Amino acid sequence: MKHTILIALTLFSLTGASAQGQTTIFSNCNTSVPLWDYYMGYAIGTTITGGNYGFAAPFTIQSRQYLYSFELPVWFESSSGQPQGIIVSINESAEGTLEPGGTLESIQYPGPFPTSNTSGTAIIFNSSRHPLLTDGNTYWIVAKTVDATLPTGQDTYIWNQNNTGGTGGCESYDRGTNWSCNSGWTTPAVNVSGVPGTPEAGVQLLIDDVRADLEPHVATSLVAILSSVLRSLDSANDNAALRVLLAFIDVVSAQRGKRIPAPEADDMIALASSIAEQIQAR
Numbered sequence: 001m002k003h004t005i006l007i008a009l010t011l012f013s014l015t016g017a018s019a020q021g022q023t024t025i026f027s028n029c030n031t032s033v034p035l036w037d038y039y040m041g042y043a044i045g046t047t048i049t050g051g052n053y054g055f056a057a058p059f060t061i062q063s064r065q066y067l068y069s070f071e072l073p074v075w076f077e078s079s080s081g082q083p084q085g086i087i088v089s090i091n092e093s094a095e096g097t098l099e100p101g102g103t104l105e106s107i108q109y110p111g112p113f114p115t116s117n118t119s120g121t122a123i124i125f126n127s128s129r130h131p132l133l134t135d136g137n138t139y140w141i142v143a144k145t146v147d148a149t150l151p152t153g154q155d156t157y158i159w160n161q162n163n164t165g166g167t168g169g170c171e172s173y174d175r176g177t178n179w180s181c182n183s184g185w186t187t188p189a190v191n192v193s194g195v196p197g198t199p200e201a202g203v204q205l206l207i208d209d210v211r212a213d214l215e216p217h218v219a220t221s222l223v224a225i226l227s228s229v230l231r232s233l234d235s236a237n238d239n240a241a242l243r244v245l246l247a248f249i250d251v252v253s254a255q256r257g258k259r260i261p262a263p264e265a266d267d268m269i270a271l272a273s274s275i276a277e278q279i280q281a282r
Contacts, residue, residue: 021201023069025133025194026059028166028187029071036073038118038187041158042171044074044086045145054144054172055159056091056100056179057188060137065194066130066202066271067105070141071122073160073189076113079153085110085146088125093138099170099179100140104131108146117158122191128267130205130214132197132274141190144175162189199241199282201228202275206268213264218255222248233279242279248272 029035029059042055067090076083087108094101107125114121133139145155169188195201203226210222225248232241249272258266 006039006253011273016047021149021204022030022193022195024191025061025063026190026192028059028162028164029189029191030162030164033120034163035120035122037161037163037186040186041117041160042188043077044143044157044159045078047156050085051149051173052145054142054169054174055175056140056172056176057159057190058093058098058138058140058168058170059190060094060139061133061135061194062191063089063135064197065133066205066274067127067133068130068193068195068205069126070193071124071191072141072143073120074113074143074157075117075119075123075160076111076115076156077158078156079231083111083113083157084155086157087144087146089142089220090127090131090245091140091142093140098138098183099181100142100176103142105129106141110146113157117160122189128264129211130195130202130209130267130274132202132269132278133194134197140170141192142176143188144172148175159188161186189275197277197278199275200230200233200270202278203233203245206271206275209264209268209271214260216242218259222251225251238279238282242276245272245276245279249276 043053044055046052087106089106090104091100092102105127109153143159147155166187168183169185170179172179195205207223207226210219225244229241229244249269252260252268256262
């Protein structure tokens, strides 16, 4: 399912690999309770003082990774109205500045939301596009509201700060059009998971997505193609792997909007194209 999003309780894993092969590639969360600062955070959305706030948290990683998921402690604060949802994205840094730039992936989340700042609950956002993140670059997790037109104070969320000493962030008063950044601000709490950024790991991630997102009668033939790519990679035959991977892209493109829903097809093509670029560069 595209952008499957779960609610995670306090005991979500901050370290180690899961059954899907992902590991934590960045975290400013504590490894014991409290996992973050339950009483301090940044406003997202319309507030009683006016404006429609967004906030961006920077992070860097130590090795090349495909994004798998990220977790944020965000809760609904408004005393009136119903939550309309938030948009959370992964962004590159803007060229020449240390603030959010181009969006790599955007996920819209309608709820449910915790309504307490001490619940110890995070929202897990699962990536479906799996952008390739490179070591040494600064990326941003940006949070803003879905609805830009609600009256003040009727759609407000709080993104809790970390409690491990991490600093840096950018605040926007207009949902991300303009940013004000400060390296001394306490960064919101973030936990980011990834899969090693190799062609082999990327193809396996693509196989997992095909199996999870498509009907079995559609997935079977695509998995067979991708399994052939893996066999070629395992035997160090990159040229054959690339040819079959490009054939996979052609098949998915031909079935886009037919046997394969357009959003899922676009995500698979984007990941497969990223893997192809890596193979060509080896």
